[in-house]
Amino acid sequence: MFCLVDCNSFYASCEQVFRPDLRNKPVVVLSNNDCFIVARSAQAKAMGIGDLQTVFEIKSWMQQQQVAIFSSNYPLYGDLSARVMEILGSFSSQVEIYSIDEMFLYLEDISHSTSSDSMNHYGSQIKNTILKHTAMPVGVGIAPTKTLAKLANRAAKSIAKCHGVCVLDNAKKWDWMKKRTPVNKIWGISSRFSARLEELNIHTALELANADPKYIRRYFNVCVERIVEELNGHACLSLEEIPAVKKQIYCSRSFANKSTYLPTILNAISLYAARACEKLRAQQSFCCSLQVLLYSASYESSCHNRHLVIQLPYPSGDTRLISRTARAAIQHLFKPGIAYIKAGVGLLDLSTRKQQQLDMFHPGQSAKTDQLMTVMDKINSIHGKNSLYIAAEGVHKKWAMRQAYRSPSYTSQWNELPEILC
Amino acid sequence: MKSYILPLFIHSVPAGFPSPADDYLDRSLDLNDYLIRHPAASYLARARGDSMEGCGIFDGDLLIVDRSLEAQHGQIIIAALDGQLTCKILDKKKRCLLSANKNYAPIPIDEFSELITEGVVVHSIRHHVLPG
Numbered sequence: 001m002f003c004l005v006d007c008n009s010f011y012a013s014c015e016q017v018f019r020p021d022l023r024n025k026p027v028v029v030l031s032n033n034d035c036f037i038v039a040r041s042a043q044a045k046a047m048g049i050g051d052l053q054t055v056f057e058i059k060s061w062m063q064q065q066q067v068a069i070f071s072s073n074y075p076l077y078g079d080l081s082a083r084v085m086e087i088l089g090s091f092s093s094q095v096e097i098y099s100i101d102e103m104f105l106y107l108e109d110i111s112h113s114t115s116s117d118s119m120n121h122y123g124s125q126i127k128n129t130i131l132k133h134t135a136m137p138v139g140v141g142i143a144p145t146k147t148l149a150k151l152a153n154r155a156a157k158s159i160a161k162c163h164g165v166c167v168l169d170n171a172k173k174w175d176w177m178k179k180r181t182p183v184n185k186i187w188g189i190s191s192r193f194s195a196r197l198e199e200l201n202i203h204t205a206l207e208l209a210n211a212d213p214k215y216i217r218r219y220f221n222v223c224v225e226r227i228v229e230e231l232n233g234h235a236c237l238s239l240e241e242i243p244a245v246k247k248q249i250y251c252s253r254s255f256a257n258k259s260t261y262l263p264t265i266l267n268a269i270s271l272y273a274a275r276a277c278e279k280l281r282a283q284q285s286f287c288c289s290l291q292v293l294l295y296s297a298s299y300e301s302s303c304h305n306r307h308l309v310i311q312l313p314y315p316s317g318d319t320r321l322i323s324r325t326a327r328a329a330i331q332h333l334f335k336p337g338i339a340y341i342k343a344g345v346g347l348l349d350l351s352t353r354k355q356q357q358l359d360m361f362h363p364g365q366s367a368k369t370d371q372l373m374t375v376m377d378k379i380n381s382i383h384g385k386n387s388l389y390i391a392a393e394g395v396h397k398k399w400a401m402r403q404a405y406r407s408p409s410y411t412s413q414w415n416e417l418p419e420i421l422c
Numbered sequence: 423m424k425s426y427i428l429p430l431f432i433h434s435v436p437a438g439f440p441s442p443a444d445d446y447l448d449r450s451l452d453l454n455d456y457l458i459r460h461p462a463a464s465y466l467a468r469a470r471g472d473s474m475e476g477c478g479i480f481d482g483d484l485l486i487v488d489r490s491l492e493a494q495h496g497q498i499i500i501a502a503l504d505g506q507l508t509c510k511i512l513d514k515k516k517r518c519l520l521s522a523n524k525n526y527a528p529i530p531i532d533e534f535s536e537l538i539t540e541g542v543v544v545h546s547i548r549h550h551v552l553p554g
Binding site: 018019020021022082083086087132133134135305410411414417418419420421422 | 460461462463465466467468469470471472473474479481484485489490500502503504505506507508509540553554
């Protein structure tokens with residue numbers, strides 16, 4: 001069985017971890033540069049605050065309504081995310097980091113023959129452990145395929161009776177949910193595809209599931225055909241196979257053998273950084289922060305599972321800048337004598353060029369540089385990797401983020417630790 | 423001609439069994455390993471105030487808090503009181519939170535509400551010379 005664990009309003013929940021006074025209150029988190037609203041607590045959503053709403057439109061209204069406003073604090077979010085991932089590692093040895101706040105688990109010991117009750121119980125155990133250990137509320141969806149697990153997670157969060165855990169282990173249950181899920185809410189179905197599906201009179205997940213897979217393959221592609229199979233309970237996607245455009249990009253892998261040798265790990269991290277950057281550019285995004293994770297091999301030395309979040313000098317899609325930064329992070333995290341088994345790179349705080357241009361005071365990576373990079377990519381793809389370098393990185397303007405409402409880095413700065421009243 | 427620098431081995435090359443002492447090589451001591459049993463569930467915090475001085479917790483001390491432990495009677499815990507993270511002693515028998523300073527009265531735990539703790543204080547660290 002597959003299990004999807006998804007943190008509730010992740011960035012907003014992070015801001016509530018060390019601020020009990022803000023729990024069950026409206027909280028919003030702003031994008032880099034304080035431009036848009038990127039996360040809202042349940043109470044903020046209930047007040048009608050929209051996703052990606054521009055801040056200047058409603059700032060004074062929010063202040064009037066005592067909505068807690070925060071600039072994004074990626075060191076804090078990265079730290080809490082790494083904690084959730086580590087705890088999930090005690091529930092399954094096979095964990096895929098899908099994004100900063102979503103992780104897929106493959107539950108080896110749980111199969112179709114396991115009773116619904118015991119699956120539900122296991123899901124609750126995951127949810128309650130993460131809540132107790134990190135104060136992070138999560139939803140848990142369990143189903144025989146990744147696509148159905150995503151659907152189960154949606155149910156876990158939207159149906160109050162589920163109490164945050166939903167198991168879709170038989171056709172009767174998943175048909176009920178599919179009937180209530182429009183095609184544009186299915187994992188991996190882009191808005192372009194959902195418009196075409198609507199034209200073909202396919203409006204719900206159930207209608208898509210009942211369509212002829214061969215017909216779907218002819219009109220769309222093999223990915224959509226696989227989604228049809230997945231919706232019918234036939235697992236086609238394994239862990240690490242990812243279909244959609246994402247808000248963060250993670251690339252993490254276990255090594256073939258554990259390694260105590262720094263150069264090997266540096267090579268691996270460069271490769272993961274390059275992979276992640278390819279994906280970043282393929283979806284035409286920039287990233288502003290970078291998370292680097294390094295896991296030690298044995299359970300006893302779990303203290304050496306370490307991570308670092310680094311803010312880039314400006315939003316970038318430059319493989320070399322990102323790879324160089326990731327390597328520097330590994331050199332900082334690596335300790336001699338420890339055997340490491342897994343490493344990963346996460347590109348966080350993604351934005352598009354369109355969003356960048358709205359900020360006239362901080363232009364960031366220039367359009368000229370974009371063109372240069374595209375030309376460089378082409379030359380490098382013809383003449384081999386790194387055939388062409390930029391001699392000076394100094395052409396970029398220094399890009400300073402506006403972060404007027406940033407919370408303390410509670411878990412990563414000695415002078416910003418949470419204060420306890422004694 | 424290219425020159426190479428070769429490492430100089432000061433030990434003799436052992437032929438036969440490796441030295442049994444190799445198994446007893448000490449790794450350097452790591453305070454994280456020693457003090458933090460559940461790293462993913464633990465956080466560091468700074469004590470503010472004088473209500474816990476009787477337990478040896480003074481203003482400015484560093485606290486290591488483990489959220490994964492079930493709070494036991496008599497343990498020093500972190501609780502959210504009026505929305506503020508607060509350090510107190512848990513008295514499960516009298517259902518109240520105690521200070522370690524006679525100037526502070528016990529705080530009763532609301533009978534109907536389940537006390538939600540924000541972790542157990544597993545260590546407190548005094549700085550006799552300021553770090554950093």
